[in-house]
Amino acid sequence: MTEPHNPDSTPPAAAGATVFPGGPALFRLDPRIAHLNHGSFGAVPVPVQEAQAALREELHADPDAFFVGAANRIAAARARVAAHLAGGTADPDGLAFVSNATEGANLALDAIAFDDGDEILVTDHGYGTVTAAAARRAPVTTVRLDPYLPDEDAVRETVLAALTPRTKVVLLDHISSPTARLIASPRLLAELAARGVTTVVDGAHAPGMVADPLAGGADFWFGNLHKWGYAPSGTAVLAVAPAHRGRVRALVPSWEDAHGFPRSVENRATADYTGWLAAPEGLDLLARLDAAKVRAHNSALAAHGAALLAELPGIAPLPYTEGLAMRSLRLPPGFAETPDAARALRERIAAEHGIRVLIWPWPGGGGIRVCGQLYNRPEEYERLAAVLPAYLRRA
Numbered sequence: 001m002t003e004p005h006n007p008d009s010t011p012p013a014a015a016g017a018t019v020f021p022g023g024p025a026l027f028r029l030d031p032r033i034a035h036l037n038h039g040s041f042g043a044v045p046v047p048v049q050e051a052q053a054a055l056r057e058e059l060h061a062d063p064d065a066f067f068v069g070a071a072n073r074i075a076a077a078r079a080r081v082a083a084h085l086a087g088g089t090a091d092p093d094g095l096a097f098v099s100n101a102t103e104g105a106n107l108a109l110d111a112i113a114f115d116d117g118d119e120i121l122v123t124d125h126g127y128g129t130v131t132a133a134a135a136r137r138a139p140v141t142t143v144r145l146d147p148y149l150p151d152e153d154a155v156r157e158t159v160l161a162a163l164t165p166r167t168k169v170v171l172l173d174h175i176s177s178p179t180a181r182l183i184a185s186p187r188l189l190a191e192l193a194a195r196g197v198t199t200v201v202d203g204a205h206a207p208g209m210v211a212d213p214l215a216g217g218a219d220f221w222f223g224n225l226h227k228w229g230y231a232p233s234g235t236a237v238l239a240v241a242p243a244h245r246g247r248v249r250a251l252v253p254s255w256e257d258a259h260g261f262p263r264s265v266e267n268r269a270t271a272d273y274t275g276w277l278a279a280p281e282g283l284d285l286l287a288r289l290d291a292a293k294v295r296a297h298n299s300a301l302a303a304h305g306a307a308l309l310a311e312l313p314g315i316a317p318l319p320y321t322e323g324l325a326m327r328s329l330r331l332p333p334g335f336a337e338t339p340d341a342a343r344a345l346r347e348r349i350a351a352e353h354g355i356r357v358l359i360w361p362w363p364g365g366g367g368i369r370v371c372g373q374l375y376n377r378p379e380e381y382e383r384l385a386a387v388l389p390a391y392l393r394r395a
Ligand SMILES: Cc1ncc(COP(=O)(O)O)c(C=O)c1O
Pocket: 039, 040, 041, 099, 100, 101, 102, 103, 127, 129, 130, 173, 175, 176, 177, 202, 204, 205, 224
């Protein structure tokens, strides 16, 4: 799939950044705002909002019928999602709907039997709530991945070098949130498996953004459908390799507990299941639009944004993974070095200019991540590039 790219060797490509025909009209986003942060919360296309609204009407018209039939409908929706994520190798029983990536992480880590002395290896790129889930279960060792590591091989070698005889589990991002790069490459996962390490992959950004998100063959993999899969908010999946499925237990027991994974995990009594039921509509929409075309479009926009920002004084491009819809760059030292400072800068840019963009904290200088999506236009990145230098001059 994707190839890492060292920015020192070639300038970032900005060719092909266009407006996707009909793309912006698929969403009901506030047109006054430049939404350059699809990666954080996604955005639900109108046809998917309508599909979910129709399901809600059905629910409220006859709640008894809706809830009695829910488990079978969820199973059917799950099979459709599995087909999108795994194509010909789809195994609908290997996947459960969950609410979000963080829930997937907790379910996965609960299904692993830790002995005294076992450790979990995480990286400093990991998402906070997911790393916290690991730290609840076992002692955690954090491997530092320099954002400037040139390529996938360097990432792989750094992770492998941090293994110790105590490493029971390695928890990796599929695509990292701050640096927007591939971490859990299939080769790294295979090498970890060969060493008897249990692999847990945070694929929060993978569904919809990469072509074959389950191809790495991790022991546990979870991913959000509501980011790049156009599914309703609060829809995600947890995929579990056959050997581990018997150990997965719902975080809250339900009437479906005896059915085991995946049904036991999905039953939340009288919850609103309409998001999961409408989730296949999002992935269907992506397929109808031509997923490869959407990915190329989104990636070209992110590259366009990165190329503009890279020209600004003090901003340094980072190595990136070819073909992804997000790109990150580094801010100068003294900016966004802490979570509070990063949040404050992000909120100031939003309040003063109506631009939503992720600023991520990092010691020695935080970073900025731009996303490309069907609703974005090249000029939105130009807006950001025009206002950012003023913030970087301020203390
Ligand atoms: C890499 C990564 N993991 C996990 C999450 C958490 O997702 P959620 O809030 O849906 O649990 C995010 C959210 O942006 C993320 O980027």
